[in-house]
Amino acid sequence: MTEVRVGILGLGTVGLGVARILIEQQGLMAKRLGKTLKLVAAADRDLNRDFGLDLSGVTLYDDAADLVKADDVDLVVELIGGYEPARTFVATAIEHGKHVVTANKALVAKHGEELFKLAAEKNVALGFEAAVAGGIPCLKALREGVAANNIESVYAILNGTCNFILTKMENEGADYADVLKEAQELGYAEADPTFDVEGIDTAHKLSILAAMAYGSEIKFDEVYTEGISKIGAADIEAVHELGYRIKLLGIAKPHHGQVEMRVHPTLVPLSSQIAQVSDSYNAVMLSGDFVEHTVYIGRGAGERPTASAVVADIMDIARVFPDGVAYLAPVMGYMADERKPLETLPMADVQSEYYLRIMAQDKPGVIARVTSILADHQISLEGMQQKEHDTGEVVPVIMLTYETTEGNLQAAMSRITALTAVEDEVLILRKESFNT
Numbered sequence: 001m002t003e004v005r006v007g008i009l010g011l012g013t014v015g016l017g018v019a020r021i022l023i024e025q026q027g028l029m030a031k032r033l034g035k036t037l038k039l040v041a042a043a044d045r046d047l048n049r050d051f052g053l054d055l056s057g058v059t060l061y062d063d064a065a066d067l068v069k070a071d072d073v074d075l076v077v078e079l080i081g082g083y084e085p086a087r088t089f090v091a092t093a094i095e096h097g098k099h100v101v102t103a104n105k106a107l108v109a110k111h112g113e114e115l116f117k118l119a120a121e122k123n124v125a126l127g128f129e130a131a132v133a134g135g136i137p138c139l140k141a142l143r144e145g146v147a148a149n150n151i152e153s154v155y156a157i158l159n160g161t162c163n164f165i166l167t168k169m170e171n172e173g174a175d176y177a178d179v180l181k182e183a184q185e186l187g188y189a190e191a192d193p194t195f196d197v198e199g200i201d202t203a204h205k206l207s208i209l210a211a212m213a214y215g216s217e218i219k220f221d222e223v224y225t226e227g228i229s230k231i232g233a234a235d236i237e238a239v240h241e242l243g244y245r246i247k248l249l250g251i252a253k254p255h256h257g258q259v260e261m262r263v264h265p266t267l268v269p270l271s272s273q274i275a276q277v278s279d280s281y282n283a284v285m286l287s288g289d290f291v292e293h294t295v296y297i298g299r300g301a302g303e304r305p306t307a308s309a310v311v312a313d314i315m316d317i318a319r320v321f322p323d324g325v326a327y328l329a330p331v332m333g334y335m336a337d338e339r340k341p342l343e344t345l346p347m348a349d350v351q352s353e354y355y356l357r358i359m360a361q362d363k364p365g366v367i368a369r370v371t372s373i374l375a376d377h378q379i380s381l382e383g384m385q386q387k388e389h390d391t392g393e394v395v396p397v398i399m400l401t402y403e404t405t406e407g408n409l410q411a412a413m414s415r416i417t418a419l420t421a422v423e424d425e426v427l428i429l430r431k432e433s434f435n436t
């Protein structure tokens with residue numbers, strides 16, 4: 001039976017998960033592939049640990065730079081994470097004619113384009129299913145399953161840590177910092193958790209999905225990005241009373257040759273499918289002109305789900321091994337020369353509905369001034385609520401708007417914030433009215 005020899009860079013949470021699958025599921029995978037996947041090498045800076053696995057027969061390296069050049073490795077799995085040295089290791093592995101599979105969304109979002117070119121030159125495959133939405137095979141669904149469609153929209157929950165935090169804050173009234181700590185202990189969070197809570201991880205993943213959906217180049221730096229760190233327990237409760245839940249969404253849509261890409265906390269109706277996606281689960285909603293609405297839900301982080309997606313990529317490559325990478329679907333779903341660097345829609349032109357929380361002095365005429373500014377900017381209100389107050393003279397006034405452009409809304413907000421009767425920054429959350 002043909003053997004595909006695999007080497008893993010990084011024996012952290014996901015690396016050990018991949019090693020475990022390669023060892024424990026070897027027989028099952030051989031039945032599905034007609035080939036054997038063999039873990040032959042692994043690299044980690046700290047080899048003096050108990051890995052909880054029998055790694056006898058696996059060559060262990062304390063320097064990944066040696067593994068990526070090893071003659072007895074056909075396929076390198078990069079699970080170090082981050083931009084560097086991961087980029088150098090992946091590029092070196094490709095230069096040495098090895099196929100590469102990675103779960104590293106930061107790497108693909110930032111350096112994917114150069115690595116795709118290098119892999120094409122060297123006639124090797126680059127797989128990164130695990131980089132987007134962990135265990136959910138959403139890239140395969142987008143690249144292959146709905147390939148006959150024009151993609152009309154992508155709405156996605158792409159960060160397990162944020163979804164876990166928002167769920168616990170709502171269900172248990174838990175404190176933000178405690179929940180973040182729990183997510184870290186469960187192996188969901190990034191090494192630097194600001195990547196999770198500030199929306200950067202979601203933006204990495206969304207930029208990959210958008211490029212694959214619309215045949216564009218990956219433009220991570222152009223994704224509008226806001227995280228969840230400014231959301232308080234009171235906002236979660238107030239939103240719930242209005243029939244909504246807050247989710248950190250990545251949204252991508254095409255606009256006549258431009259692409260809209262944004263990541264921010266979003267109000268979604270409690271009755272919508274995406275509002276039901278809780279804990280570390282992720283969801284990817286793709287709508288296509290023929291297939292209509294499709295939703296993929298699963299674990300977006302953690303050892304076993306992420307390892308499952310990594311090994312699915314290894315199996316795809318193994319099927320065409322040793323020399324048939326041309327039989328794989330194109331890496332970004334379009335033939336390389338059909339991919340166009342589409343412009344990003346300026347945020348000011350994005351259309352949305354809004355939730356506004358204005359801290360206003362509780363005295364006559366304040367609401368009248370606020371609403372007259374909104375009227376000047378043609379912003380129409382869907383609803384309004386003023387919370388009662390115990391002692392203070394400043395009260396939260398909540399307004400829901402109908403659809404308007406971001407540019408319009410921001411212009412109105414800078415005038416409203418400047419009113420002496422308005423204290424603090426206005427909390428602006430975007431809102432989507434899904435009917436599914």
Ligand code: HSE
Pocket residue numbers: 131133134158159160161162188189190196201300301302
């Ligand atoms: N930190 C990521 C998350 C891990 O929380 O979803 C998976 O990419």
